[in-house]
Amino acid sequence: MRRFTRMFATAALVLATVAGTAGWAAGDSQNAVTGPPPGTAAWRADTARGRPLPDPVDSTPAELARFFAALDGPTRERLLRTHPLVVGNLDGIPPHLRYRANRAAVLATGEARYASLAAPGRRILAFDPRGRGQVAEVFGDLEGAAHVAVVVPGSDNDASRHDAPRTPATGPAGMARALRAAAGADTAVIAWVGYTTPVGVGVDAAGGRLAEAGAVRLARFTRGLDAAGAPDPALFCHSYGSVVCGLAARHTDATDVVALGSPGMRADTVADLGTRARVWAGRGPSDWIADVPHVRFAGLGHGADPISADFGAHPLPTSEVRGHTGYFAPGTRTLAALARIANGSTR
Template sequence: MRRFGRTLATAALAVAVVAGTAGWAAGDGVQAAVTGPPPGASAWRADSASGRPLPDPATASAYEVARFLAGLDEAGRRGPVRRHPLVVGNLDGAPVALRYEANRLAVAASGRARFASLAAPGRQVLAFDPRGRGQVAEVFEDLERAAHVAVVVPGSDDDATSYGAGRAPHTGPAGMARSLHAAAGGETAVVAWTGYSTPVGVGLDAATGRLAEAGAVRLARFTAGLDAVGAPDPVPFGHSYGSVVCGLAARHTDAFGAGTVPASDVQGHTGYFVPGTRSLAAFAAFAKGEAQ
């Protein structure tokens, strides 16, 4: 987990802004945090590959998963993808290409029209969980060949249901990730990570760390999964409530830091990733390891 802690110095807290500059608004009730492995984990545990029990997605580390799958031949790796796509698609430590394939199958199998766009050709979905409001992580650029990796962690009201909905440009997890990717260049892969249960509205959940605590565990495991498959050190960018998630995830390392971001030309709470802003230029430098 140390790699996450070392790179957290870049931007997680620098993007933190007190949510809701226009006063408190009631949320839609207390949200249930989605935790643990996805549905299908029991069937996965009862299965095997090449005569070997499959690693428990609830207890095996990302590094144990990576070692297990590396020891299988091609047929041994692809069989579980077909039989358990929802598990493989969220299995931190599994090869990136396997997770993309598994999530295409999982999205199609969900039968939910609201998620259909995630299965479109060219989408690189690294995680998909239909429970609750849904969670999703999408990659922009070739993650396996990238020299740098950034992870955008969004705040309230983001989930798999709203992920593909119409948004103002450069906002929302996908919009922020695309903007950062364009600013940082083709050697930087950017992950839009909506991998935790976010607050709805600006209410009790947004004012407490309960959902962020659960999200921090998932984020730390996700970044460990990137490390386990040989990806470059991930640089997390937490926006709004997402910055709380990033800060709490640092508990799972031996290191932490913070950097400052110029924001004098930012317009509003969602304007940090607008092209031409000093904040986006700083983020691109952070993502590429150029910031001091």
């Protein structure tokens, strides 16, 4: 009887948190955007000098890399021009080709909310206009970098809001810019909004459905970096993004996994993540995420607190962090610590 009492009490606590804990808000249920990129049907019907094109879903990033490496220049250019939304989202092929393809894809949408992504000098590594839109942007020279970091954000992020005005050093792009500036020129940082994030902090944010879909996409994205010759990445995972990273960790070759303002990683300990990466965790003193119960019941909640001693993550200095989004604020000891992880100084 006591066991069931505890179970129902846990369920009530999680549901109460979703309904009204400080900092949480009602959210609309989202449909995860998955599957092949737009334009895949036309791609599958095309050929390269009579040879079938590799399937965007069934081909591994390594296979895609080998296919593009074997193409002659004119054929590569024709595919880029004819199928920009597919080429721009093929994990594993050279980043400079993806930048060009995605600029063309953004321009082809004709949508004002995406127009700034096509500005000269932007390095858009992935772009998918379906739903609220997904995007990945590179800050720095990915093809020449000695170190790579990937920022994985949480709720309320998408391609349509990628360039929305924000407080400096917040949001995926702001975090990535701040981290790159602190880490140095030989580190490339990617703002990866490559999954459907929750809107608000309702049942979607309390559940793992969107994180599970995102983890599959993040794991493939990191395999694409490897196939393109990039260094193994460090993952910087904020808020709900840390749930995504927790589920993806065992399927990536990440050197480090950093959980910031995390509601949990769907694991009880670092060992349960199944990764060889070093795992770090930090939470600021005024971050409202501290009020979220670290439990799991009936699919709700994300489990143990990553900053607890029992979880086993390396601690980060976070005494200067303000609120839920202040982890990348310039001049703080927190950002300096994150930069050392990103540029390999702690290895």
